[in-house]
Amino acid sequence: MNEIQVTSGLLLAAALFMLGLIGVLIRRNIIFMLVCVEIMLNSAGLAFIVAGSKWTQPDGQVMFIFILTMAAAEVSVGLALILQIHHQLKTLDGDAANSMRG
Amino acid sequence: MEVSKINIIDVLPGIFLVTASLIAMLSIAIKRNHKLIFGLTTISLLGVFVYLLVYASNHRFTVEPLFIIDGFGTFITGLIVMSTLAISLLSYAYFEQREERKEEYYILLLLATLGSAILVISKHFISLFLGLEILSISLYSMVAYLRKRPRSDEAGIKYLILAAFSSAFLLFGMALVYSVSGSMNFSGIADYLSSANSLPLTMQAGFGLMIIGIGFKLGVVPFHMWTPDVYEGAPAPVTAFIATVSKGGMVVLLVRFFTQIDGFRFPVIVLSFTIIAIASMLIGNFLAIRQNNVKRILAYSSIAHMGYVLVAFLAGGRLGVEAVSFYLVAYFLTNIGAFGVVSILSDHDRDAEKIEDYQGLFWRHPKIATVFTAMLLSLAGIPLTAGFVGKFYLVASGVNTQLWLLVFVLAIGSVIGLFYYIKIIATMFDKSVGTETLALRPRLYLINLITLFVLSILMMFYGIYPQGLIERIQDFLK
Numbered sequence: 384m385n386e387i388q389v390t391s392g393l394l395l396a397a398a399l400f401m402l403g404l405i406g407v408l409i410r411r412n413i414i415f416m417l418v419c420v421e422i423m424l425n426s427a428g429l430a431f432i433v434a435g436s437k438w439t440q441p442d443g444q445v446m447f448i449f450i451l452t453m454a455a456a457e458v459s460v461g462l463a464l465i466l467q468i469h470h471q472l473k474t475l476d477g478d479a480a481n482s483m484r485g
Numbered sequence: 486m487e488v489s490k491i492n493i494i495d496v497l498p499g500i501f502l503v504t505a506s507l508i509a510m511l512s513i514a515i516k517r518n519h520k521l522i523f524g525l526t527t528i529s530l531l532g533v534f535v536y537l538l539v540y541a542s543n544h545r546f547t548v549e550p551l552f553i554i555d556g557f558g559t560f561i562t563g564l565i566v567m568s569t570l571a572i573s574l575l576s577y578a579y580f581e582q583r584e585e586r587k588e589e590y591y592i593l594l595l596l597a598t599l600g601s602a603i604l605v606i607s608k609h610f611i612s613l614f615l616g617l618e619i620l621s622i623s624l625y626s627m628v629a630y631l632r633k634r635p636r637s638d639e640a641g642i643k644y645l646i647l648a649a650f651s652s653a654f655l656l657f658g659m660a661l662v663y664s665v666s667g668s669m670n671f672s673g674i675a676d677y678l679s680s681a682n683s684l685p686l687t688m689q690a691g692f693g694l695m696i697i698g699i700g701f702k703l704g705v706v707p708f709h710m711w712t713p714d715v716y717e718g719a720p721a722p723v724t725a726f727i728a729t730v731s732k733g734g735m736v737v738l739l740v741r742f743f744t745q746i747d748g749f750r751f752p753v754i755v756l757s758f759t760i761i762a763i764a765s766m767l768i769g770n771f772l773a774i775r776q777n778n779v780k781r782i783l784a785y786s787s788i789a790h791m792g793y794v795l796v797a798f799l800a801g802g803r804l805g806v807e808a809v810s811f812y813l814v815a816y817f818l819t820n821i822g823a824f825g826v827v828s829i830l831s832d833h834d835r836d837a838e839k840i841e842d843y844q845g846l847f848w849r850h851p852k853i854a855t856v857f858t859a860m861l862l863s864l865a866g867i868p869l870t871a872g873f874v875g876k877f878y879l880v881a882s883g884v885n886t887q888l889w890l891l892v893f894v895l896a897i898g899s900v901i902g903l904f905y906y907i908k909i910i911a912t913m914f915d916k917s918v919g920t921e922t923l924a925l926r927p928r929l930y931l932i933n934l935i936t937l938f939v940l941s942i943l944m945m946f947y948g949i950y951p952q953g954l955i956e957r958i959q960d961f962l963k
Contacts, residue, residue: 393664393687400657407650413642420649427656434664442669443660446611450656453618454649460625461645467629467638480639 392433399426411477413468417461424454495546495554498533498562498602505529506595513588523577526591530570530598537563542961550670551612556961558606560810561737565605565730568817569598571936572730575825576722578930582833583631583720590630597623597726601734608745610659610669613738617655617702620731621648627726628719634835640718647701647711655698661691675746684751692748696757702735705795706764709788713776716784721828721836724780728787728824729817736794740809749801758799762891765792766898773905780838782905783823786864789898790816793879796891800882803962808875808882810958815863815875815947822860822940826853829937832927846913852934854913856941863944865906866899871947 399422406419428447435443465475472479493500509522541559548554573594580587600620607613625648629641663669665688666677678684684692697708704712716724748754769789776782794816797808830837830846830853837843847854863872876899883892947954 389664393661396657396660400653403653407646413646416646417649420646420653423653424649424656427653427660430657430660431663434660437664438667440667442611443663446614446660446669449611449614453614453622453652456618456622457625457645457649460622461642461649464625464629464638464642464645467632468642471635471638480642482636482639 389433389437392436393430396426396430396433399423399429413465413475413477413480416477417458417465421454421458424450492546494540495544496548496552497536497540498566499599501529501533501536502595502599502602506592506599509588509592509595513592517586517588519577519581519587522588522591523573526573526595527570529595530566530573534563534566534570537566547608551609552603552606553608554606556963557737557741557806557810560958560961561605561733561813562602564814564817565598565601565734568729568733568821569594569726571821571825571940572722572725574932574936575725575821575828578928578933579720579722579828579831581930582928590627593623593627593630594726597627598730601730604734605737605741607738608671608741610663613742614652614656614659616734618652620734621652624648624723624727624731627723628715630723631720634718636718637720640715643711643718644715651698651701651708653698654694654701658691658694658696658698661687661694665691671742671745678746678748678750684753689753692754693757696754696761699735699739700761703732703739703791704788705761705791706768706788707761709765709769712788713781713784716787717778717780717838721780721824721831724783725821725824725828728783728820732787732791733813733817736791736798736809736813740798740806743798744801744806749799755799758795759891762792762795762799763894765789765795766894767901770898770901770905774901776905777840778838779827779840779843779909780836782909783820783827786902786905787820789902790864792898793876793895796888796895797879797882799891800886800888802882802886804882804885806962807955807958808878810962811878811951811955812875814954815871815944818940818944818947819860819863819870819872822856822937822944823864825933825937825940826857826860829853829929829933830927837927840909840912843909843912845916848916850929853937856937857913858910859941859944861906861910863948865903869945869948871944871951874948874951 403419403423403426407416410416410419428450431443431446468480469475505525509525512521537559545555580590597620600616603612603616604620607616625641625645628644629637631637662674665685666674668674700708766789769785769792773782773785776785794809794812797805827837863870866872866876880892880895
């Protein structure tokens with residue numbers, strides 16, 4: 384893979400990362416926030432794959448599999464918590480679940 | 486990347502913790518028994534500690550390419566294990582009076598300890614990431630463990646979203662560093678950097694993102710927003726765990742990573758850490774003054790303390806690592822003690838977090854009030870406590886490398902800090918009672934009192950006679 388392609392791959396990953404970041408910051412629905420965090424994590428995974436292919440090493444893809452695993456584990460806990468919150472507050476608005484205002 | 490043969494006995498602590506959590510899980514499937522699980526947790530933690538004392542303390546080895554088990558790592562692993570032991574002793578009484586399903590907590594506690602223990606011995610991005618995530622994912626559920634509490638879900642989801650958010654920053658930073666250096670091994674990155682005169686832009690961006698990610702995990706200003714909320718919403722023993730084991734593991738990783746890659750050669754990195762340290766020391770202490778909730782006060786004080794640790798981190802060198810090690814011991818002891826007092830005074834309905842709960846405590850429970858006073862004085866850094874020696878060590882390492890600005894801010898921060906610690910102490914001695922209806926009715930357990938007593942004795946001992954511990958640390962770092 385030549386240098387230009389690596390750069391554009393990283394740029395694509397960075398664009399995805401920014402999309403996720405903006406999403407987390409402006410969305411108020413907790414599920415959407417979780418989805419946006421997932422986008423950020425997967426963009427990091429993409430960046431790892433691009434970097435791995437630049438050095439022709441499998442490490443980047445290994446890391447991507449770990450990221451996928453971790454994201455799945457995290458979402459499972461997250462969805463359980465979201466169910467609890469919906470049960471208690473009858474809404475998924477992030478501002479409603481902000482009684483401590485830290 | 487070549488994988489070495491792994492000597493089973495070298496990685497025994499990890500295997501031990503994993504096995505213990507698996508046995509705990511199976512035993513829950515058969516029959517729920519709080520005492521049994523608690524005993525199992527205690528024994529496995531003690532087992533790991535004995536192993537570290539007997540075997541690891543005079544063995545240095547690496548498990549290529551993932552782990553480096555050196556003196557520093559072994560020392561901190563021992564510290565983490567003993568802290569978890571103290572926290573589990575405090576948790577037993579705490580959960581005994583609350584949740585009907587209390588056994589799973591210990592599985593999560595063991596796994597979180599495993600994550601932190603992996604974090605402190607990692608020398609590769611993959612082991613760093615795995616350790617961090619084992620720690621974080623266990624903590625998400627621990628924070629939200631008391632399901633019936635109104636704020637526990639909120640704290641849990643906040644912690645989850647922000648921790649995942651910061652992991653994404655850390656990962657993207659690691660990917661950028663990897664794309665430039667071609668290695669995920671700390672030593673490989675060091676090799677690349679030693680041949681480079683200046684940092685390429687991608688590398689700078691990578692380090693910047695990593696610093697943001699690590700900053701979130703440490704809860705330093707300006708990435709501290711989650712700290713007070715999570716501290717307030719989580720059960721008191723879990724708060725103690727977050728404040729000590731989780732943050733401590735991250736500090737050690739930071740020291741190891743930036744020492745190995747010799748990141749202090751680059752002014753950009755030093756400048757950003759200096760700004761973070763100064764902001765944490767000042768803003769943490771200033772915001773703590775305005776709080777009326779003891780857990781939140783301790784949260785802001787931990788933000789400031791992370792700023793103090795960064796002074797020794799920036800000082801670097803041998804003395805810096807020694808200072809970080811000693812400070813972590815003092816900080817762990819004191820924070821577990823302080824949150825132990827909060828958890829011992831909590832009753833079935835809520836944690837003892839309002840400052841009114843402490844009004845006249847000295848006349849109701851003189852022993853607990855004395856312990857709490859000692860812990861707060863140690864946090865403030867009053868002489869004859871471990872906190873003072875730790876802070877002295879930090880100042881010494883700062884002066885040694887002429888970081889005058891940081892040392893100056895550290896001194897100012899400590900003075901501001903005195904104000905709110907003394908405020909809590911004054912409340913405890915205030916005899917006027919008016920909030921009798923709000924008073925908590927905790928059940929006191931002997932095991933809690935003994936733990937607190939031992940913690941405060943150790944804290945005073947290291948404050949009066951730090952030489953033994955210092956020699957021990959120097960031994961390990963050799």
